[in-house]
Amino acid sequence: MAVRKAEVRRRIVSKDGHNNVRINNVEGMVKLYLHDIWTTVVDMKWRYKLTLFASTFIMTWFIFGVFFYLISMGNGDFEATLSSNHTPCLENVKTFTGAFLFSLESQTTIGYGFRYITEDCPLAIFTLVAQLVITGLAEIFVTGAFLAKLARPKKRAETIKFSRCAVVCRRQGQLCLMIQVANMRKSPLIQCQLTGKLFHANVTQEGEKTQVHQTSVNFFVDSSSECPFLILPLTFYHILDERSPLAGLSAENLHSREMELLVTLNATMESTAATTQSRTSYVPGEILWGYEFKPVIFATAGGRYVADFNFFDKVQVSSDAAFLNNAEKLKLEENYKKE
Structure with missing residues (x-):
């Protein structure tokens, strides 16, 4: 029995076809994997890929929600007393939760119409355009990798x-x-x-x-x-x-x-x-x-x-x-x- 175990340990390829060779002491391994990010993402295990797929949406909603919240704060939209001629950057956004919901609705093109950007705040308009472009590319990449793994004949x-x-x-x-x-x-x-x-x-x-x-x-x-x-x-x-x-x-x-x-x-x-x-x-x-x-x-x-x-x-x-x-x-x- 001990001989058989030794033979199994010395296999280069297992009976089910998996590689038994372990790679050690490679300098800059993380950098090498990031250089070929597409293959890295496609080769991910399903549990990591599903986590990446969900976190891509959640993190972009959250990050741009923070941006919109800071823009509104810088514009003085959250002050207790506002002048009668004050125009907020984001209508009906009074808290961070509202900014997060506006980010989610904009990115997913839900567009309820209750929260919206006013035309007197160019920084918020620019941030919205940047969000749609950046997250659109990120979603294409992650979704493409998701479908590529499904289509693999493994x-x-x-x-x-x-x-x-x-x-x-x-x-x-x-x-x-x-x-x-x-x-x-x-x-x-x-x-x-x-x-x-x-x-x-x-x-x-x-x-x-x-x-x-x-x-x-x-x-x-x-x-x-x-x-x-x-x-x-x-x-x-x-x-x-x-x-x-x-x-x-x-x-x-x-x-x-x-x-x-x-x-x-x-x-x-x-x-x-x-x-x-x-x-x-x-x-x-x-x-x-x-x-x-x-x-x-x-x-x-x-x-x-x-x-x-x-x-x-x-x-x-x-x-x-x-x-x-x-x-x-x-x-x-x-x-x-x-x-």
Whole structure:
């Protein structure tokens, strides 16, 4: 159990696709985030975004309410005794509450007509114009960021399911590493492409050691590197030949290798033509040697196909004779059943 925890802690990408890398000691991090304020606001969590959305309105109402209150105070509108020819800047505004309500009514274009600016107070007119321009831009920005987050296909990626484990067995006479991917919605994903990255330690010819080295891992469906659409669960495979970055992988050295396989599915949603991306990763403890996936797709008597996800993460011993007497296979099978 302690070994598994250590492996989880050392993941670069979690099983649900989240980044596990923590960034420390970056000088001027706040300044960098403010330089790209649009991305910062769009990437905010919903609770912060809703707070920002509400506070943008409330704070602008309050700030310009203070301005109008100070303008009226400077004009002497709140004095106890006023001359008969005194013209207030804001009619029917006697308190700060009235100034706040005038600011709210002006910005939201409610315009009850009870509180209004007189034409003898140019400073109040200028403040009103400035309020409408400034708050209009602020509201456009915040509302645009709000809608941009709603339109992001991030939630669509959550309906893409990867198999919990990868398997290694023979396919068409070649040793392959295979993973299974499924679309959980009826609307198909088109122009799908699965790419892989192998993270592992590396030593260059010059003797330079790198903690994390990335190597591309190609995945295929049948004889093509792309699939036209994803409407049924598909099995993607990577051939373990001499050109593979996983060349030399065997049941004996699988668990002793320090590596992590990141797989990313890029696809286009048919309904909106927006692109979506989903990812997961596999560590050696999640790669089963000598297994194959159980069938997931079944035909019904009514002429329809059914994808039964009760079998999606189920595996079975490979029927290939080369794996039947493998002691490591039996050990992995026993561990898998315990999970």
